[in-house]
Amino acid sequence: MKKRIRKIVIVGGGTxxxxxxxxxxxxxxxxxxxxxxxESDQIGTVGVGEATIPGIRDFNNKLGIDENEFMRFTQAxxxxxxxxxxxxxxxxxxxxxxxxxxHPLNGVPFHHYWVKAYQQGDTENxxxxxxxxxxxxxxxxxxxxxxxxxIFSTYFYAFHLNATLYAQFLRNFATEKGVLRTEGKxxxxxxxxxxxxxxxxxxxxxxxxxxxxxxxxxxxxxxxxEQTLKTGYQDWSHWLPCDRAVAIQSExxxxxxxxxxxxxxxxxxQWRIPLQSRMGNGYVYCSDHISDEAAHQCLLDNIPGKTxxxxxxxxxxxxxxxxxxxxxxxxxxxxxxxxEPLESTSIHLIQTAIMKLITHFPxxxxxxxxxxxxxxxxxxxxxQVKDFLILHYHxxxxxxEKFWDYCRSMSIPDSLKERLELFQTSGHIQSxxxxxxxxxxxxxxYIGQKVIPHQYHPRVDCxxxxxxxxxxxxxxxxxxxxxxxxxxxxxTIQQFCRANITGRxx
Amino acid sequence: MKxxxxxxxxxxxxxxxxxxxxAYLAKLLQxxxxxxxLIKLPSEQLDDSIISLPxxxxxxxxxxxxxxxxxxEEAAGGFNLGVRLKSQSTNKPSFFVPYSDFGQSKGFxxxxxxxxxxxxxxxxxxxxxxxxxxxxxxxxFGIPTTDAQRNPLQFGLEVKQASYKKxxxxxxxxxxxxxxxxxxxELQCTDDGMVSAVNCDQGQSFSVDLLLDCRNDNVSSSFDVxxxxxxxxxxxxxxxxxxxxxxxxxxxxxxxxFGCIKTHVINGQAHRKFLLNDxxxxxxxxxxSPKLEQTSISNLSVGFLSNCxxxxxxxxxxxxxxxxxxxxxxxxCEFFEFFIAALFDLSDLLPSRQTMAVNSKEFNRLCRNRFxxxxxxxxxxxxxxxxxxxxxxQGIFANDYSNRLKHNxxxxxxxxxxxxxxxxxxxxxxxxxVLIGSGQLPDDYHPLLDVLDQQDLANELTALKNAQQAFExxxxxxxxxxxxxxx
Numbered sequence: 001m002k003k004r005i006r007k008i009v010i011v012g013g014g015t016x017x018x019x020x021x022x023x024x025x026x027x028x029x030x031x032x033x034x035x036x037x038x039e040s041d042q043i044g045t046v047g048v049g050e051a052t053i054p055g056i057r058d059f060n061n062k063l064g065i066d067e068n069e070f071m072r073f074t075q076a077x078x079x080x081x082x083x084x085x086x087x088x089x090x091x092x093x094x095x096x097x098x099x100x101x102x103h104p105l106n107g108v109p110f111h112h113y114w115v116k117a118y119q120q121g122d123t124e125n126x127x128x129x130x131x132x133x134x135x136x137x138x139x140x141x142x143x144x145x146x147x148x149x150x151i152f153s154t155y156f157y158a159f160h161l162n163a164t165l166y167a168q169f170l171r172n173f174a175t176e177k178g179v180l181r182t183e184g185k186x187x188x189x190x191x192x193x194x195x196x197x198x199x200x201x202x203x204x205x206x207x208x209x210x211x212x213x214x215x216x217x218x219x220x221x222x223x224x225x226e227q228t229l230k231t232g233y234q235d236w237s238h239w240l241p242c243d244r245a246v247a248i249q250s251e252x253x254x255x256x257x258x259x260x261x262x263x264x265x266x267x268x269x270q271w272r273i274p275l276q277s278r279m280g281n282g283y284v285y286c287s288d289h290i291s292d293e294a295a296h297q298c299l300l301d302n303i304p305g306k307t308x309x310x311x312x313x314x315x316x317x318x319x320x321x322x323x324x325x326x327x328x329x330x331x332x333x334x335x336x337x338x339x340e341p342l343e344s345t346s347i348h349l350i351q352t353a354i355m356k357l358i359t360h361f362p363x364x365x366x367x368x369x370x371x372x373x374x375x376x377x378x379x380x381x382x383x384q385v386k387d388f389l390i391l392h393y394h395x396x397x398x399x400x401e402k403f404w405d406y407c408r409s410m411s412i413p414d415s416l417k418e419r420l421e422l423f424q425t426s427g428h429i430q431s432x433x434x435x436x437x438x439x440x441x442x443x444x445x446y447i448g449q450k451v452i453p454h455q456y457h458p459r460v461d462c463x464x465x466x467x468x469x470x471x472x473x474x475x476x477x478x479x480x481x482x483x484x485x486x487x488x489x490x491x492t493i494q495q496f497c498r499a500n501i502t503g504r505x506x
Numbered sequence: 507m508k509x510x511x512x513x514x515x516x517x518x519x520x521x522x523x524x525x526x527x528x529a530y531l532a533k534l535l536q537x538x539x540x541x542x543x544l545i546k547l548p549s550e551q552l553d554d555s556i557i558s559l560p561x562x563x564x565x566x567x568x569x570x571x572x573x574x575x576x577x578x579e580e581a582a583g584g585f586n587l588g589v590r591l592k593s594q595s596t597n598k599p600s601f602f603v604p605y606s607d608f609g610q611s612k613g614f615x616x617x618x619x620x621x622x623x624x625x626x627x628x629x630x631x632x633x634x635x636x637x638x639x640x641x642x643x644x645x646x647f648g649i650p651t652t653d654a655q656r657n658p659l660q661f662g663l664e665v666k667q668a669s670y671k672k673x674x675x676x677x678x679x680x681x682x683x684x685x686x687x688x689x690x691x692e693l694q695c696t697d698d699g700m701v702s703a704v705n706c707d708q709g710q711s712f713s714v715d716l717l718l719d720c721r722n723d724n725v726s727s728s729f730d731v732x733x734x735x736x737x738x739x740x741x742x743x744x745x746x747x748x749x750x751x752x753x754x755x756x757x758x759x760x761x762x763x764f765g766c767i768k769t770h771v772i773n774g775q776a777h778r779k780f781l782l783n784d785x786x787x788x789x790x791x792x793x794x795s796p797k798l799e800q801t802s803i804s805n806l807s808v809g810f811l812s813n814c815x816x817x818x819x820x821x822x823x824x825x826x827x828x829x830x831x832x833x834x835x836x837x838x839c840e841f842f843e844f845f846i847a848a849l850f851d852l853s854d855l856l857p858s859r860q861t862m863a864v865n866s867k868e869f870n871r872l873c874r875n876r877f878x879x880x881x882x883x884x885x886x887x888x889x890x891x892x893x894x895x896x897x898x899x900q901g902i903f904a905n906d907y908s909n910r911l912k913h914n915x916x917x918x919x920x921x922x923x924x925x926x927x928x929x930x931x932x933x934x935x936x937x938x939x940v941l942i943g944s945g946q947l948p949d950d951y952h953p954l955l956d957v958l959d960q961q962d963l964a965n966e967l968t969a970l971k972n973a974q975q976a977f978e979x980x981x982x983x984x985x986x987x988x989x990x991x992x993x
Contacts, residue, residue: 004953359614369919369920377925418871421864426855426860426861455860457856458512458857
């Protein structure tokens with residue numbers, strides 16, 4: 001007789017909780033499984049990740065969600081990348097687009113040709129060769145296509161969304177599919193005295209909820225994974241020293257941009273996330289270098305529209321749990337670890353955790369090798385994001401500001417050191433095909449942070465200079481024309497997914 | 507960049523690998539002012555026995571301009587669709603590892619997990635569901651599309667090695683590769699360990715920016731001097747700066763029958779070389795059959811490198827690119843795959859003088875990863891063939907699996923899962939063919955498969971079988987296909 005998991009208890013609503021509930025409801029749709037989510041309206045949610053990366057479309061597709069309906073509901077806008085402002089020198093900016101730069105010639109990646117042209121002074125901006133980059137800066141957006149011959153197949157997109165509404169949207173989806181929602185605050189956790197597994201949670205009302213598998217979506221608290229199971233935490237704040245954030249919503253004063261803005265400030269950076277209805281703002285900072293009050297004031301000074309909410313202060317420690325799955329408890333979302341939202345990876349890490357839970361779905365034996373494998377794979381995901389984030393900070397050129405001086409001089413992980421050395425010396429991007437961020441993502445940030453390779457691939461010289469100039473000019477013209485011909489971002493929103501917002505200006 | 511270009515590339519050795527490298531680099535670097543010289547040293551001539559080339563060689567052939575038709579006509583070639591592995595002992599398992607994937611995964615679920623849900627999983631999974639196997643067994647073959655990469659039947663080639671080498675050498679000559687014959691070579695090194703020139707017979711000397719050592723009469727891998735010294739008898743330890751010494755194997759390595767170690771010292775850096783006997787191996791590939799039978803495994807010598815760390819084949823400006831650089835048991839044709847992959851990596855990481863150090867580090871990292879993956883697969887095969895139970899293999903394989911392989915075999919045992927990356931060198935279906943083919947069935951299938959309707963799954967399986975049958979019946983007879991191709 002096979003001993004299957006029958007009862008899954010998700011503790012905590014919010015983005016992580018409802019994403020988990022929705023996905024499990026989608027795949028465990030028979031009466032043999034019971035999925036129960038416990039949340040309390042009295043406990044606020046952080047509302048992580050209002051900005052996303054393209055992988056979210058895959059998650060929504062797997063759930064069978066209609067994109068336009070989802071966008072209307074969550075007041076979402078399209079996103080083609082992230083603009084980093086002031087990360088090198090104060091007035092510099094660059095965009096990390098979701099798409100390719102140029103295309104390979106003779107099997108040699110495009111950026112080697114660009115390096116040669118750059119060295120010869122023939123071209124300055126690699127942005128000229130990215131359609132996503134061009135469209136974003138011209139405030140354009142059209143949906144990409146799948147025709148590999150078309151320039152419109154060379155980019156991807158994600159969304160800016162209202163995370164609270166996304167949780168609500170998924171809550172509707174999940175409850176329609178049979179997920180049971182229970183309102184209540186958890187008072188106690190009960191464990192099996194022999195193996196330490198969680199057997200039930202007890203609510204303030206005294207009611208007990210038993211389960212076979214528990215998903216901890218309780219945010220930073222880690223009520224199950226840490227407070228109960230004492231899993232331990234790896235602190236990465238020596239590499240990513242920001243430990244506070246303050247968030248405020250404000251009015252939109254112009255049409256939403258199809259990209260997120262990440263603006264470097266004295267002791268961290270400020271986000272601006274444009275939704276259809278409003279602007280999300282926040283300042284991620286290091287408390288060693290700025291006080292909460294000063295950070296709040298700095299944020300207020302840099303918000304163009306009227307503020308709509310009181311400041312929401314958050315404290316965090318960058319890092320991850322030693323195990324993201326411990327015994328019969330899986331941590332999803334902020335309970336599993338925290339990496340600042342500089343590259344909008346929070347929702348991506350949630351969806352990856354959920355999909356890996358489904359591929360590693362256990363039975364009542366909770367085989368340790370399955371658990372180890374899940375932890376191995378999720379740890380890799382965290383590590384990949386960590387290195388990518390460190391790159392942004394470490395390669396800054398902001399002289400004379402203590403926070404930035406520290407980031408520039410701090411030691412970095414060997415894995416990143418190797419990647420950087422390789423790119424700086426020879427222009428080769430270490431293979432990252434199976435990672436969250438692939439070649440062109442790394443390229444955008446390398447070049448954006450002014451890491452220009454000293455050498456290009458020797459085979460670049462196989463193409464005569466005049467022929468290469470011609471080819472590069474052609475590419476540039478194609479990108480420019482395609483972006484010029486594209487529709488404005490707000491027009492695409494109007495056509496496909498305009499949200500019904502009360503009081504919207506005409 | 508033009509100033510730092512490696513203009514002088516020297517390839518040592520008239521081996522198949524040497525000509526591969528020469529032709530490939532000559533093609534890639536064609537319009538650049540680069541001289542590629544291959545130095546032919548006296549070595550045993552290749553006989554015209556059949557060797558097997560895996561599917562990854564197609565891209566190489568395309569690049570240097572050799573067609574499949576040419577290979578069939580001029581190298582007396584044939585096709586194969588996978589590798590059959592078996593032990594000499596009749597009571598041991600044998601199984602076919604197809605080049606192409608088999609069955610059909612369903613969302614999150616692997617095909618074998620679905621079969622297990624249907625109580626249909628047996629050791630014969632490949633025989634029942636692999637098109638490659640069925641075509642092989644029925645002696646049928648075809649290339650339904652000219653694009654070999656998109657062919658549902660991934661195929662390898664079997665060629666007569668001497669004829670094949672000749673064909674590649676011809677292409678290399680067309681691409682302006684120079685060949686120099688010499689009875690011996692002496693390497694001249696700079697103080698920083700770079701080989702600066704190669705001295706040949708009659709006072710000929712050629713300057714070197716990049717040296718590819720493709721001599722195939724020995725095995726080369728780079729090790730710290732102290733590692734080598736620990737293995738060699740102390741009185742025979744290398745001392746000269748550029749000498750070669752041949753020494754008998756020490757006792758630690760006496761499982762290599764008839765082998766010996768050669769040590770080549772360049773500027774104090776010892777390059778240990780194994781010379782291994784594999785005279786008893788027989789590939790048994792036949793031109794007129796798409797099968798590749800490989801037997802006599804237990805007579806093969808296997809180069810297991812213990813107590814020493816593999817640094818990778820590229821040190822300073824010397825790359826050891828020969829069949830013996832890393833010795834694999836010839837139970838699967840990984841060497842060519844390894845070699846081709848290394849050659850492709852080299853083209854990505856082609857150095858200038860300034861990037862030599864950093865590119866070599868990355869190249870070696872990639873090679874080490876690949877090497878680990880191949881080693882794991884070999885250990886898996888050895889275990890599956892139960893060779894470790896045979897006297898001659900005792901003590902070699904037992905308890906020597908990597909943590910990664912141990913983890914994967916345990917993972918497979920619970921619910922049929924494997925943790926392999928999509929671009930892993932050894933593909934997932936190879937693991938599955940070996941594991942299931944040797945009777946290592948998972949204890950249970952993926953628990954969430956219970957959600958799916960059993961009858962629906964059974965119907966899908968029937969549909970898959972019918973589609974496979976229809977495909978197979980349309981394939982031409984193998985001999986007829988060969989004749990038509992050669993016409």
